[in-house]
Amino acid sequence: MWGLRSSTLANIFLLLSVAMNFSVSHVSASKQFQNETDRLALLEFKNQIHDDPFGALNSWNHSQHHCRWEGVTCSTRHQRVIALTLRQKQFSGTISPQVGNLSFMRSIQLGESQFHGGIPQEFGRLFRLRVLNLSHNAISGKIPVNLSYCLELIYISLTGNNLEGKIPIDQLSNLKKLKRIGFNNNNLTGEIPSSIGNLSSLTSLSLAFNNLEGNLPMEMGLLRRLSFLAATENKLSGIIPASIFNSSAITAIAVGGNSFHGSLPTNIGLTLPNLQALYVGGNNFYGSLPTSITNASGLEILDLPNNKFAGQIPTNLGDLTNLQKLNLDTNLFGGNSTGDLDFIASLTNCSGLRIFSLGYNKFGGNIPRVMANLSNQLAALYLGGNQLSGTIPEGGHSKRFWQITKFAISKSIPK
Structure with missing residues (x-):
């Protein structure tokens, strides 16, 4: 009887051991798969760059973990990529859509290079993204409306590119945490939609040196936190809304080179x-x-x-x-x-x-x-x-x- 009982207990412990090993192995494999997704996305980003004059991506190889690559920051807990910081590297190439697979990404800073092509629509999958800085490149096309899915966005700068078309404010107006917008020095056209008044956290709005037209919407006066407004050198006209002059947080107004009157x-x-x-x-x-x-x-x-x-x-x-x-x-x-x-x-x-x-x-x-x-x-x-x-x-x-x-x-x- 004891022998049978002992055998049964042994089988139970064996099953438990196998189950635990499977669980640990499954979790490990899952984590490894997530890390592999990030690594492959970064390698595809590198593949789209055909000139790296400062050798900034030389460390991006198989000799070390991708969290140790230059410009890459990973979270301590999950070892997932949370920031890509490669400013003033003078890269030439396009921005890979695979960056949209970096699902833990919080900050992308790729300013002051020679990136061309468009902004990938896949950026709209970066639901944790807080900072997007692609300023001073040669990026063309339109501002993706998919950025409206990045509900954690605080700062976006696309200054100094070749972007065209209308500003998708109607779509971006649901970004309630957005504080700073830099769209100046592009080829943007059309009017500034009244829905801009919905960006209740906005503190800085820079639209200078574009081809915007029409009036400044009176709803801009609803931006009670707005301190910096730049709309210099556009084709804007009409009267500056009194609501803007009544915003006590304002520290700078730059509207030169337009057709305002009053x-x-x-x-x-x-x-x-x-x-x-x-x-x-x-x-x-x-x-x-x-x-x-x-x-x-x-x-x-x-x-x-x-x-x-x-x-x-x-x-x-x-x-x-x-x-x-x-x-x-x-x-x-x-x-x-x-x-x-x-x-x-x-x-x-x-x-x-x-x-x-x-x-x-x-x-x-x-x-x-x-x-x-x-x-x-x-x-x-x-x-x-x-x-x-x-x-x-x-x-x-x-x-x-x-x-x-x-x-x-x-x-x-x-x-």
Whole structure:
């Protein structure tokens, strides 16, 4: 009886041992298969690159685990590829669709190379992807709508490529975690859809140097976290929505080189207290420079050239003590009269002022003596094309003042 019982127990232990070994073997094989999927995807990525001038992919061989290859980062727990960081490597080639098999991928950074071809639709399978940086390559085609499946995306930069077609904002508007978009310096066309207002986490939007047209949608004012807006050098028109000027988080607005019109809000310095840079040159803006602008105490760049602004400059403009660039060139400021340049006295408070341009306006009267006391950081001063008179001011910086103004001022002083 005992023998039979002992035999039965032995068989049970044997079955348990086999089952456990099978389970461990199965898990090991499964993990190995996952790792093999990642390794093969990386090798296919390498195969699509026909020029690697810095030898960045020399380590991508069978002599070591792919998690040790240059530019590859794996998770500690699963040993799955979570980041591909190969910036400024000057690769030539295309981006393999097999990258879409790297299902644990969180960050792809392949900027500053010579990749061409399109962005693989398979990127839409990277459900964990947070960062996509393909900037400054030669990538063409359209922005894949499949990126709308990458719900964890926080940052996407496609700057400096040859992308064309419309921005698929309608599809991308469900990316509720998206904070930064960089689509500038491409060949994008069409209008900016109103659905952009659904990107509630957006802090930075850069669409400059494209061929976008139409108006800025008023729904952009719904982006309460937006701090940086760049739409320079497009074909945009209309009036800047008041909702944008009421977004207190804004630190920079760059909309130069379009066909916008209208005037700056009289309370701009109150509604945009954190403003650091305002670029609106090369449009059709008119009206005066609001006195409230001085309430934006952190303003560093005020760039208003080639518009139709008129009237006098606030005499306390120098309250903007952080001002580095003041460009009022080619407008209708001033009244060809004494006192037009009274505001310059306050600019002596701007110790970091480097660029100061008043050219081609209606400024009149004498060149104020206090001009010689402007910032010793001043590198460019333009006064030409006005009705100024008088002599070059003497003062603490008079010699340096003459050096930087002797050309620019020549057209201002009547002979």
